[in-house]
Amino acid sequence: MSLVTEKISNTSLKNGDLSRENLALNYKRVRDFSHHLASPLTTEDYVIQSMPDVSPTKWHLAHTSWFFEEFVLSKLYKDYQSINPKYKFLFNSYYVQVGERHCRPKRGLISRPTVDEIYEYREFVNKNMEKLFNNVDDKDFSRIAAVIQIGIHHEQQHQELVLTDIKHIFSENPLDPVYSKRPDSNSDVTTGNLKWIKFEEGIYNIGNNGSSFGYDNEFPEHKSLVQGFYLASRLVTNGEYLEFINDGGYQKTELWLSDGWSTVSSNGWRAPLYWDDTQGEWWQFTLNGFKKVNPDEPVSHISFYEAEAFARWSGARLPSEFEWEVASKGLPIDGNFVEKGHFNPVATDSNEKNLQQMYGDVWEWTRSPYSPYPGYKTLPGALGEYNGKFMCNQMVLRGGSCATSETHIRNTYRNFFPPESRWQFMGLRLAKDEN
Amino acid sequence: MSLVTEKISNTSLKNGDLSRENLALNYKRVRDFSHHLASPLTTEDYVIQSMPDVSPTKWHLAHTSWFFEEFVLSKLYKDYQSINPKYKFLFNSYYVQVGERHCRPKRGLISRPTVDEIYEYREFVNKNMEKLFNNVDDKDFSRIAAVIQIGIHHEQQHQELVLTDIKHIFSENPLDPVYSKRPDSNSDVTTGNLKWIKFEEGIYNIGNNGSSFGYDNEFPEHKSLVQGFYLASRLVTNGEYLEFINDGGYQKTELWLSDGWSTVSSNGWRAPLYWDDTQGEWWQFTLNGFKKVNPDEPVSHISFYEAEAFARWSGARLPSEFEWEVASKGLPIDGNFVEKGHFNPVATDSNEKNLQQMYGDVWEWTRSPYSPYPGYKTLPGALGEYNGKFMCNQMVLRGGSCATSETHIRNTYRNFFPPESRWQFMGLRLAKDEN
Amino acid sequence: MSLVTEKISNTSLKNGDLSRENLALNYKRVRDFSHHLASPLTTEDYVIQSMPDVSPTKWHLAHTSWFFEEFVLSKLYKDYQSINPKYKFLFNSYYVQVGERHCRPKRGLISRPTVDEIYEYREFVNKNMEKLFNNVDDKDFSRIAAVIQIGIHHEQQHQELVLTDIKHIFSENPLDPVYSKRPDSNSDVTTGNLKWIKFEEGIYNIGNNGSSFGYDNEFPEHKSLVQGFYLASRLVTNGEYLEFINDGGYQKTELWLSDGWSTVSSNGWRAPLYWDDTQGEWWQFTLNGFKKVNPDEPVSHISFYEAEAFARWSGARLPSEFEWEVASKGLPIDGNFVEKGHFNPVATDSNEKNLQQMYGDVWEWTRSPYSPYPGYKTLPGALGEYNGKFMCNQMVLRGGSCATSETHIRNTYRNFFPPESRWQFMGLRLAKDEN
């Protein structure tokens, strides 16, 4: 274990605040926030898995606890005993080196442990972590601090999934359950005109330089020659996407990638996920209820294929992930994050010449396949499975969404999903070549 | 509606006790018994659908209530209002003439209405039915009595499914939940020797003569020439089935029907459902927990294909449904039914020369495809979909099981399932030709 | 082997003409007729398998030859050598007891042996059979005669498949290849009115009494009580079926069996196989080319589900196979068989009160699932796989078709196919209950 954590602290987490106080504080905040997000749910809501990509809320709550048991507590305490020895099997996700695990598409078949028992399990882990924060000696703490930090960020990732998964689950219910009754903010806002911001060709540093926390896939920082480009000042809106639909965008083969066309055809897609054509008017299912599509809000719940086809239809293209990173470098991390409590992208009326909505609202699809950076090394041990093994058949998204924690995102953060995914808050921003 | 019910009372339910008092009493008993069967469950257990054939417990509880609303209350009271207008859509099963319905394989995606709301719904329907029993005038009651009787039997069918479905749901859980802690009865009993009982060739009346309740598929009573045959005095046991397994029964193609062989091969079956080869010893998952296979208990959870292959391996065959009906005519309806509370077939030590275990324990696969009797007519209206439309690709089973109500079964009762089904309590009894 | 053949000659083939001269003559005729049927094909046509049910023509030609090698020549001559030892593997169909065999759905992937090599193989087998007919002593011949007879009937069955399979193969080709240029006979005939012929309740002998050849599934002859019924004097026509289509028959759920409805829905069926709605007019692909649907011809290429739904829509039903057998007993075996060279059902103008079209034109779907007769025994050895193992999930058809040999069919003949099959010449005749 020492090897693992030393390695992490050396390469990935240089200069992050790994002090006992800071981690203990953040641990508590993040754990509490998970409960906060689950608070609107009934017991029945916690159980359901509406498709293989979705996990039941109770699984998320348990899995994020198991992470601390597996990678922290049981590493530090030789004879650590979990509350139930079978939880290790049930709540492991994909870390095959850690042992056999319960089959992912069967997570919705498990009524026991009950929701109450899951909360007892979380409490049990919290108590043990509290003990660790209070009692462990400095040397041991320094060995494990970086992994605790990963565990905190890991739980934040699952908080985002709690929201997007429950949205998918609720959307399958003809009763249209409402997650949050909060009325629409910004419903009277009109989106400003799109401007093109120019960025010059240059050799740029790409990736995380280790001055703050980062996942392994952001390393190593490296130089890259980026050709000059233009980036749109804001996200694409529902209104613009409606023009694409009304122009027959879903019927014009020449706009689509080959795989995109077969995906659209075999699934019969003709609008973003959650959109519903109700007697000639587009409505959408949201976490705030079923409501009319607002043309000023950023478009969301579209696949990479749809983003790419929309961009081609617009006479533009998607930015590369390097272009996005170059453009956003130095911008304040500010936007419509989960802490705002909208749980939906919101319209913005800013009409400035600067970049807007780079963070929050929706993850922005890029044209970049998810690949290792030059010199990339996976973490040793089971944590090495965290990111590297997914570097094929996925596309990079940048910037975070209305379901992302503000403290989770950063300029170098690389999110990734298969190009046909739609259930996350996924949208797009346009880019253009210099000439 | 008057046509429907008159028809039923004339043809199907002659001489059944359709009095107001009797039906009110039976209605209450059956409705209470559903609650009794669900009482060991946690809220989470009610929600899950572990395969398309299985329905969540809360769906069963709601659907059986909807039946009374759809076919009784809303027929009698023109302006009848359900507690929620969408329940009609959610809790219809396959009655397509009654309107659109929620897709069967998606029943496990519906967290709302919650379990509490389902119980409120049941209470709401009960109150309305109580009002009906108390207030409706005789003429109207006589129009609707036969349908109430069907509704009562319909709920009994779903009670059996509640048990077999929850068994399947629990079996998917690595924690091995226990439905009923009751210790095994008859665990020290040794099954007696099998005897062959002879029945002579003759022209027999087959089917329900209308002197008591029957489903449409038991009508009309008709004459049939049945060749002489021998029937085994008792059910096939686990011990006998183990001999078949140990003799390589699952590997010998020549024992199997062609469709049976492909089913066994593509599913990798090598034992009954719920059996588990734990280090050389066979265990089985039951509603009373995970326990060693008892060789004296009747074998259960086998498909028609396995029953048929076992019979061929034995040098015998399955009985036809007519042979079973001829043999059981006049026998008392007595056996290991759900009221006994075993929730599992039990060993019997009787060594008499008479037929044993004809009722209860396990449904007995017959060699008879499920077909209409000569002169069969479906019920008019939506209730006509109850039975007739399934008369293809299914096999008849007879006799009821340890999950069947004693008051539900009869000599002419025809149950039916596709030949690959295994999740009901399904076993077999052997038969032989005269020479 | 001696056991097998004695058994066959004793039970199944009593009184058939098993003389050396007769079998040698019939062998030659049938073998030549296979070549005659294949004569319109190009080399490329012989190779293709257009769906798993279809086999390439060259496979049929080889498989029917292999049958004589496997069950006759190699039984009689201990050191018999085939022309290529791998042919045994390639050209076995489903006789698992005879050894491993090439996977059925992959028959269309085998370009070698070439068509020329297959004809050499047939010649090789013919030479050896000729030698057998000329030289084998009487005792040995009597041991094997019954199997030769089966081999002859077996090749006739595959001749029917050669035609129906090549029809399916050609139908997939946008160039609409024509198998036979022969102009339509009976194109100016108007079908007569349908009459209902009455048959009285009685105890009838059903099955083959052994006075002529029969497959094992026709035995044993046995008594059955058949209720009185009416049978339609003729087949259902395209014109009548068009009324069903135009009345929305394919859209009305209440007309369909449950499995039928899902088959129709998931396949998008809205007319018989090979029908094509060309700008508001129905055309059909036939072995004589693409032509307008003739309303006076018997409807063909419909599944059991469609036949059953049509019958319900008509206010009638399908006959049982026993009813069909009772009605046709004693009728001359005469009709539109393959020898007529139509390769398609033809209209008939007869207006008599008698049964017409009982033989030939199209196989008639019955309401009877394919099941063993009381006392049924399979043939011993690998030939026991011929029929018995398919007795599940299939429906019985009677009467032969325009692709059947006149010398192949008989009153007791039981054909069988899964209820969703359509690529054979399959149609229907209506029946009704007495009251």
Place this chain on the structure above:
Amino acid sequence: MSLVTEKISNTSLKNGDLSRENLALNYKRVRDFSHHLASPLTTEDYVIQSMPDVSPTKWHLAHTSWFFEEFVLSKLYKDYQSINPKYKFLFNSYYVQVGERHCRPKRGLISRPTVDEIYEYREFVNKNMEKLFNNVDDKDFSRIAAVIQIGIHHEQQHQELVLTDIKHIFSENPLDPVYSKRPDSNSDVTTGNLKWIKFEEGIYNIGNNGSSFGYDNEFPEHKSLVQGFYLASRLVTNGEYLEFINDGGYQKTELWLSDGWSTVSSNGWRAPLYWDDTQGEWWQFTLNGFKKVNPDEPVSHISFYEAEAFARWSGARLPSEFEWEVASKGLPIDGNFVEKGHFNPVATDSNEKNLQQMYGDVWEWTRSPYSPYPGYKTLPGALGEYNGKFMCNQMVLRGGSCATSETHIRNTYRNFFPPESRWQFMGLRLAKDEN
């Protein structure tokens, strides 16, 4: 049309020899070479499609002819008539803008046109092209010359597919047909030791500068910063791959990408395609027959997933496509190409310090997803579908194979296939980071 071809001649084909004489000569050579490659086949071999990715040889021969009709002849001659108007539908591949096309997985269902008719079609197109070369005036020729050049390269691509497809087709046949009897060359050669060649970090020109022919996906040439790296002097051999197999490479999850592991598991892969474990010894199916695996030959017929896992197991990685291009710049285009007539990779004994086998033998998987170059533009019109629409979910391969024409390949050539593909001659070369 003028726009299209001008564009091509300006951007893609600058400086290529587009003279009438040169194109006429190359046209004839390439067309003849297709016939040469098909000459070992029987008529039956031309018909078969063994999986969706494979096309029948006769389809390849027709499709490459259709290309000249569609993009050259019918553009130049307004009233051009093909030999059969339906060929346009049958032999279009994926150019959706050109009109409806026959469904790809159904190419093996088309027996007509026959092979002879296909050769007549090719002759017909050749005659018309000859006429064009002889008679068209210079202005028209200059408009169309670039497309003729594409058509020639297009036919070369399909020649490679003819070989890899027929290999797959033959491999499905238990008779193990042999395409070419030529005995193994280099069977006594021992592969030299692998050396690591170093390349320095720098800004390199990547892509085709237009001085010779190139497909649209090689443009535009652009600068890229490539970090320093090491490249292996030669390809990975069968012997080295066997060590990976014997070390349990196919069983060690930690070596695999997540998608790779599910592909390997669900397909049960444990060796390259065409390898067969015959009683403890590895054999492989080749176009020269079934033969023992030669440890000195380059490994072939592995997917990207297997190449990537092998590299990880070796402690190395796959090169990026830019690294490959940087390393091979300036090397002579020399190697084991299709003209050598081996139809299989061969061992090489060279022990020099230089790069070997960069061209020919096997396509080399790179770590680079197939993406557009900065500033990439598709060709206008239907030819724009040639490459761009496949830029998702595919990986780049470089260098050509033993089935590639020497005149077809170049330093900037980008081949691409989905990561699970194995039926091309696909292998790998290792790379390493600088430190």
